[in-house]
Amino acid sequence: MEFSDFGRKLSSHSGILQLMDDISRPLPPGVEPLALGGGNPARVSAVEKAYRREIESLLSDGDRFEDVIAHYDSPQGRVGFLKTVADYFHATYGWDITEENVAVTNGSQSAMFYLFNMFGGTASGRLRKILIPLMPEYIGYRDQGIEEDIFVSVPSKCTYFDDRTFKYSLDTDAVSKYLDEHDDVGAIALSRPTNPSGNVVTDDEIHILSELAEKHSIPLIVDNAYGLPFPDIIFAENAEPVWNENIIISMSLSKIGLPSIRTGIVIASKEIASALSGMNAIAALASGSMGPVLADNLIRTGELVRLAREEVRPFYKKKAEHMEECIRRSLDGTDYYYHRIEGSIFVWLYLPSLEIPTLEFYSVLMKEGVITVPGEYFFFGNGSGRYPHEHYDKCLRLNYSGSDHVTEKGLEIIGRKYREYSHYVFA
Numbered sequence: 001m002e003f004s005d006f007g008r009k010l011s012s013h014s015g016i017l018q019l020m021d022d023i024s025r026p027l028p029p030g031v032e033p034l035a036l037g038g039g040n041p042a043r044v045s046a047v048e049k050a051y052r053r054e055i056e057s058l059l060s061d062g063d064r065f066e067d068v069i070a071h072y073d074s075p076q077g078r079v080g081f082l083k084t085v086a087d088y089f090h091a092t093y094g095w096d097i098t099e100e101n102v103a104v105t106n107g108s109q110s111a112m113f114y115l116f117n118m119f120g121g122t123a124s125g126r127l128r129k130i131l132i133p134l135m136p137e138y139i140g141y142r143d144q145g146i147e148e149d150i151f152v153s154v155p156s157k158c159t160y161f162d163d164r165t166f167k168y169s170l171d172t173d174a175v176s177k178y179l180d181e182h183d184d185v186g187a188i189a190l191s192r193p194t195n196p197s198g199n200v201v202t203d204d205e206i207h208i209l210s211e212l213a214e215k216h217s218i219p220l221i222v223d224n225a226y227g228l229p230f231p232d233i234i235f236a237e238n239a240e241p242v243w244n245e246n247i248i249i250s251m252s253l254s255k256i257g258l259p260s261i262r263t264g265i266v267i268a269s270k271e272i273a274s275a276l277s278g279m280n281a282i283a284a285l286a287s288g289s290m291g292p293v294l295a296d297n298l299i300r301t302g303e304l305v306r307l308a309r310e311e312v313r314p315f316y317k318k319k320a321e322h323m324e325e326c327i328r329r330s331l332d333g334t335d336y337y338y339h340r341i342e343g344s345i346f347v348w349l350y351l352p353s354l355e356i357p358t359l360e361f362y363s364v365l366m367k368e369g370v371i372t373v374p375g376e377y378f379f380f381g382n383g384s385g386r387y388p389h390e391h392y393d394k395c396l397r398l399n400y401s402g403s404d405h406v407t408e409k410g411l412e413i414i415g416r417k418y419r420e421y422s423h424y425v426f427a
């Protein structure tokens with residue numbers, strides 16, 4: 001038996017596989033698991049109630065339930081749902097779109113896989129690349145290319161503040177120079193809010209990227225899995241969703257209550273939405289119907305957006321503030337920084353004096369039951385070896401959506417172990 005290149009590449013040890021494995025791996029007996037790794041969102045009861053109500057209405061409405069489960073949707077998505085989404089964004093943001101601009105996938109992870117391989121990979125005999133304009137970026141992209149080395153990237157700039165926080169920003173000159181000097185870039189892509197850092201690329205930065213993409217006749221892909229208008233896990237100002245014919249927006253229902261149901265929503269030009277539909281037909285026949293069925297009414301009436309704004313965002317805001325308190329308490333007296341929590345469900349902790357790489361520190365913490373994600377995985381697109389960013393092996397990504405106890409105890413252990421594995425002279 002021999003795997004193809006594709007089979008080998010996609011089944012090999014990937015960061016995302018480790019992440020998914022770690023979530024389910026048993027710890028040594030007697031060690032309490034403190035899960036700060038993974039990307040699981042929290043349960044928000046008001047959102048759950050709304051979905052429960054939608055399911056109950058589906059079940060009690062004649063044979064509508066049987067009708068939903070007995071048919072495939074179209075490869076582009078459930079027709080009524082495509083229209084609901086297009087109408088909502090047209091009415092709310094004035095975007096000039098119809099249902100032909102929308103495509104539904106089995107989660108936004110699949111959407112990004114389709115898009116990366118639509119614009120990255122060999123075309124007319126040349127390997128086309130996906131440019132990530134701000135590293136670090138989402139671990140889940142790094143192994144998604146069917147062909148090797150489809151990602152290239154530019155390190156983010158970083159500004160430090162007096163309150164031990166920092167913020168990444170776009171190195172506009174470097175991105176612009178890269179594009180001028182390389183004509184093999186097939187698309188620019190980024191997440192906003194960004195997983196892992198919680199950064200929200202500003203409206204100005206998005207406009208710069210959009211102009212650069214247009215100048216080079218390539219699309220800009222914006223992964224809006226945590227953004228507006230839903231799930232709205234976004235605390236920064238100036239973060240309006242932006243769309244034009246040259247921008248592809250990818251959204252998800254995962255962080256607003258439905259991670260297990262797998263629903264991704266893409267808004268793009270008609271040509272790209274139709275190409276996604278074609279890919280989805282080949283890879284999956286169709287996407288699952290249940291997410292669109294549960295969310296249709298909620299999007300049409302504006303309830304999903306209200307829930308996002310009034311329930312989901314405040315829920316995560318509180319969790320984020322608690323995480324900040326725990327960081328400050330547990331790391332007080334050490335040299336630490338964390339990225340301003342502007343969105344997403346993660347905090348990105350920078351430990352400058354760590355004597356070992358976070359890939360090793362992660363194992364030290366794991367033995368104590370603390371599951372984190374080491375930062376190295378979030379730097380890619382520079383061939384192999386050390387990524388040229390001062391944060392490369394000094395950051396941990398922590399999910400703050402778990403219970404307060406997990407955050408408190410997890411941070412206490414991180415603080416203790418950091419002191420042990422640090423060359424800093426502590427106060």
Ligand SMILES: Cc1ncc(COP(=O)(O)O)c(C=O)c1O
Nearest residue numbers: 039107108109191195225252254
């Ligand atoms: C930035 C980002 N994009 C996409 C995804 C994939 O989400 P899903 O496939 O559940 O929609 C995630 C999941 O955590 C994410 O963090």
